Amino acid sequence: MARGGEATPARHRRRDDDLFPVAPRVPDADTVVLSKAAIELGAPSSVATRTEQNAALPASPLVQLATRHGLRPAGKRPGFFGYLRQVWRYRGFIAAYSSGQLVAQFSSARLGQIWQVLTPIVNVGIYYLIFGLILNTQRGVDNFIGYLCVGVFIFNFTQSVLTNGAASVTGQLGLVRALMFPRAALPIAVAVTQVQNLLVSMGVLAGIVVLSGDPVTFNWVFLVPTLVLQSLFNVGLGLLVARIGVQVPDVRQLVPYISRTWMYASGVIYSVTVFAEHLPPLASKLAEANPLLIYIALARYSLLASPPMISTPQHLWIMGGAWAVISLVAGSVYFWFGEPDYGRG
Amino acid sequence: MAELTHTASPVGSGTYSRIPTVVVDDVHVVYRVNSGAGSSPVSALRRALRGSRSPTMRRVHAVKGVTLVAYEGDAIGLVGTNGSGKSTLLRAIAGLLPPESGSVYTKHQPSLLGVNAALLNDLSGERNVVLGCLAMGMPRSEVKGRVQEIIDFSGVNDRGDFASLPMKTYSSGMAARLRFAIAAAKNHDILLIDEALATGDAAFRRRSAERVQELRATAGTVFLVSHDLSSIQESCERTIWLESGLIRMDGPTEEVVEAYREFTQPKAKS
Numbered sequence: 257m258a259r260g261g262e263a264t265p266a267r268h269r270r271r272d273d274d275l276f277p278v279a280p281r282v283p284d285a286d287t288v289v290l291s292k293a294a295i296e297l298g299a300p301s302s303v304a305t306r307t308e309q310n311a312a313l314p315a316s317p318l319v320q321l322a323t324r325h326g327l328r329p330a331g332k333r334p335g336f337f338g339y340l341r342q343v344w345r346y347r348g349f350i351a352a353y354s355s356g357q358l359v360a361q362f363s364s365a366r367l368g369q370i371w372q373v374l375t376p377i378v379n380v381g382i383y384y385l386i387f388g389l390i391l392n393t394q395r396g397v398d399n400f401i402g403y404l405c406v407g408v409f410i411f412n413f414t415q416s417v418l419t420n421g422a423a424s425v426t427g428q429l430g431l432v433r434a435l436m437f438p439r440a441a442l443p444i445a446v447a448v449t450q451v452q453n454l455l456v457s458m459g460v461l462a463g464i465v466v467l468s469g470d471p472v473t474f475n476w477v478f479l480v481p482t483l484v485l486q487s488l489f490n491v492g493l494g495l496l497v498a499r500i501g502v503q504v505p506d507v508r509q510l511v512p513y514i515s516r517t518w519m520y521a522s523g524v525i526y527s528v529t530v531f532a533e534h535l536p537p538l539a540s541k542l543a544e545a546n547p548l549l550i551y552i553a554l555a556r557y558s559l560l561a562s563p564p565m566i567s568t569p570q571h572l573w574i575m576g577g578a579w580a581v582i583s584l585v586a587g588s589v590y591f592w593f594g595e596p597d598y599g600r601g
Numbered sequence: 602m603a604e605l606t607h608t609a610s611p612v613g614s615g616t617y618s619r620i621p622t623v624v625v626d627d628v629h630v631v632y633r634v635n636s637g638a639g640s641s642p643v644s645a646l647r648r649a650l651r652g653s654r655s656p657t658m659r660r661v662h663a664v665k666g667v668t669l670v671a672y673e674g675d676a677i678g679l680v681g682t683n684g685s686g687k688s689t690l691l692r693a694i695a696g697l698l699p700p701e702s703g704s705v706y707t708k709h710q711p712s713l714l715g716v717n718a719a720l721l722n723d724l725s726g727e728r729n730v731v732l733g734c735l736a737m738g739m740p741r742s743e744v745k746g747r748v749q750e751i752i753d754f755s756g757v758n759d760r761g762d763f764a765s766l767p768m769k770t771y772s773s774g775m776a777a778r779l780r781f782a783i784a785a786a787k788n789h790d791i792l793l794i795d796e797a798l799a800t801g802d803a804a805f806r807r808r809s810a811e812r813v814q815e816l817r818a819t820a821g822t823v824f825l826v827s828h829d830l831s832s833i834q835e836s837c838e839r840t841i842w843l844e845s846g847l848i849r850m851d852g853p854t855e856e857v858v859e860a861y862r863e864f865t866q867p868k869a870k871s
Binding site: 316318319321322323325326327328329330331332345346348349352353356357359360363364431432433434435436437505596597599600 | 711720733741767
């Protein structure tokens, strides 16, 4: 193939001197494309266009061309409510993805989905062994087994969202870089998966409460709004930690410690009255504002005959509702803000 | 001016009235790789205490200022050696990777059709098909009807019922075929194909080439990344050669592919 410099058109001239060009912004080839745009815009010459381009004017000829033909910038963040609508349109994907995760989480185990029931039972068995039999921590709580199990199950619900939510985007970078969908679908799917896990563990829990000697009462109905509020809280929490996990990958190393500390602060394995007994008033007020403490207290109020209470049910409902709203709003706004950047990894 | 008209349209002539679908304006894409704070805990601690962040965060400048305009009806091939930034450029066009500077404008939401669209490997092929379709924004009612069609197209069931087995049990060719089949199930206005045609056996390649032709008929614009130069020559009139994140050549496929061949196999040509 003849490669005489004068015979070759400008756009096909190979620049053999520049394996790593010093002036990367002016390759021959895109000058050609640019000059095409320049003609459309009636610019006098491609050189002039290029100079304008280099001056980085706010509306370069190409951007003008794009906007004139109604092209939209790619990968720009949609408006907040537009984003929410987008997420809603992907509800089918969220449902399919979360039930897929549910299947996948035990897919390598021989017993498969039976683990969904076995996991909470084993969990309770260990706590019963240590706190019920060995340490005998009744601590003035009637039906300590029921008390303990409600705490463990309700806490696990949020804890799994915390753990899996932090990895929900970073762990699916391949998916994020391959397909365009609202990224909030990933942490939301994590929360939905845990709701499905919760339904199973609530069945186990009901059995334990009855077996441990508490009657089935009308109050059990209150478990439904409690779990709804907690689920909303979890969605917000999942969105929050998902973005934090992207921004600071080290957080994933900290999650186990955070969740353990949170468990000790939530009165899962001891009576919630200790805060008022051992802490100064202000500190105990703060400790009692802990959302998980509130959801656990509400669940105990619903299921158990006479659990120790930190405050009136009305106060707990207000606090629980407030936490759900705060978490949901803060989480979704925070996550939405980072939407264009999740592919960067 | 004669020179200008000559160079103005890389693909044929009389294209001034055509409608641009993708405008890429001086786009730079940088990957940030967190390479750990240091090789040992001591050096990591020292770095953390000094507050120097630079050694832990390495920047990989993958696309270094690419400018191009694609028009309706264009089929554009992208060639270049490994790591030249082809896939990264496609991701930036698709809006999946935010550019460091510069901007990308598109007429419609582009769809990236790749073999890397990893879904959930623990799940059966069938479930992955459903998930993939939903992720592409296909309505649920439509998905149900398409599943069998997609599985048939991918040919994973040619050797027994593989569609109900987890995707991790598939051979790499089978998985790639299924992913391609999922992505190709939808009609896209702007289609970005990333080395998807090079997968699978001859029969599948023929099928997928046919499907790409169909998609092209409905799609406004197609970008095709491939190391298989013959498939680019078959389906693209215009080809862009990327090298180290820069456009090295942009023009009619025959000429660009010829030059690229010469570059990659200098001994074959004298």
